[in-house]
Amino acid sequence: MLKNNKEILSVLFDLDGTLADTSQDMCDSLNRILDLRDLKQVDCVNLRKYISRGAIGVIEYASVVNGKSIDSSLLRSEFLEDYKNNCFIKTTLNKDMDQLLDYLLSEQIKIGVVTNKHSRYVNKIIKGLGIEQDLSCVVTGDMVLNAKPASDSLMKAAEIIQCPTDNIIYVGDDERDIIAGKEAGMITVAANFGFINDEINIHSWEADLIIDNPLSLRQYLIN
Numbered sequence: 338m339l340k341n342n343k344e345i346l347s348v349l350f351d352l353d354g355t356l357a358d359t360s361q362d363m364c365d366s367l368n369r370i371l372d373l374r375d376l377k378q379v380d381c382v383n384l385r386k387y388i389s390r391g392a393i394g395v396i397e398y399a400s401v402v403n404g405k406s407i408d409s410s411l412l413r414s415e416f417l418e419d420y421k422n423n424c425f426i427k428t429t430l431n432k433d434m435d436q437l438l439d440y441l442l443s444e445q446i447k448i449g450v451v452t453n454k455h456s457r458y459v460n461k462i463i464k465g466l467g468i469e470q471d472l473s474c475v476v477t478g479d480m481v482l483n484a485k486p487a488s489d490s491l492m493k494a495a496e497i498i499q500c501p502t503d504n505i506i507y508v509g510d511d512e513r514d515i516i517a518g519k520e521a522g523m524i525t526v527a528a529n530f531g532f533i534n535d536e537i538n539i540h541s542w543e544a545d546l547i548i549d550n551p552l553s554l555r556q557y558l559i560n
Contacts, residue, residue, distance in 0.1 A: 343524070345558060346500045347473065348441055349491065351509035352452035352459060353388055354531030356434060357466060360385045361427035366420040367395055370412060377403050386534040389511040391453060392417055424458045425465035431530065437551040440558070442471060447498050449474040451491055451507065453484040473498045485509075486516035491523060508554065515542040526554060 350356040364381035371378050379402050387394035395416065396409045430438075441448050448471055452459060456477040463469055474497040481489035495502050507518035510531020518525035527544035530551075539547060548554050 344504055345446060345506060346504040347447035347498055348506045349449040349451050349494055351514050352450055352454055354510040355508055355528045357428055358431050359428045360388055362424055363388060363395060366423055367416050369419055370415045385532045388532040421457055425461050428462055430466055433551045437555050440555045447473040449494050451476045451494050453478040455479050486513035488517045488520035491517050491521040512542045515544045
């Protein structure tokens with residue numbers, strides 16, 4: 338399949354907000370910890386805007402909601418411990434993502450996941466989603482020295498699937514994803530349906546393509 342004179346051999350996805358909606362499980366874990374500490378719980382819809390920054394962003398939002406400085410290091414540790422045991426309760430593939438994955442498989446385009454999230458969570462989520470057998474690679478934050486926005490994880494993925502980087506699309510919902518993709522020499526796609534703060538201008542990321550839903554990427558590839 339050719340796009341811009343490049344054959345698309347693989348599509349790689351960020352996990353949180355891009356491939357899957359992990360927000361409810363992260364929110365539930367955070368609220369359990371906040372409740373134990375008699376702190377105000379967070380709204381899951383608003384929390385989505387912070388999840389792309391990982392546990393740091395999640396704890397930052399908890400501080401904002403509570404209107405005071407909290408022991409972020411301890412809270413983060415407690416949150417991650419709870420989340421480890423509850424990371425696949427309500428998590429699902431994003432709407433219509435299954436149709437995009439089916440299309441990629443039908444076209445023999447390799448699928449992979451590249452995320453800053455630790456493998457202790459990612460492996461459970463991937464297994465729970467039932468897509469293990471469909472993935473040619475899974476690269477997590479603990480597998481590389483430098484997390485995104487560095488390109489280490491994307492370069493490792495390209496090595497695993499044995500594809501030139503300019504034949505790979507990387508889809509993400511955070512500016513760090515696009516920076517990493519560009520640095521790796523990949524075609525970058527910004528997922529406007531992901532965990533994006535309302536104040537962010539996604540166009541400023543200068544991704545090669547912006548999509549409002551997974552089917553937009555399928556249509557782009559078909560056309």
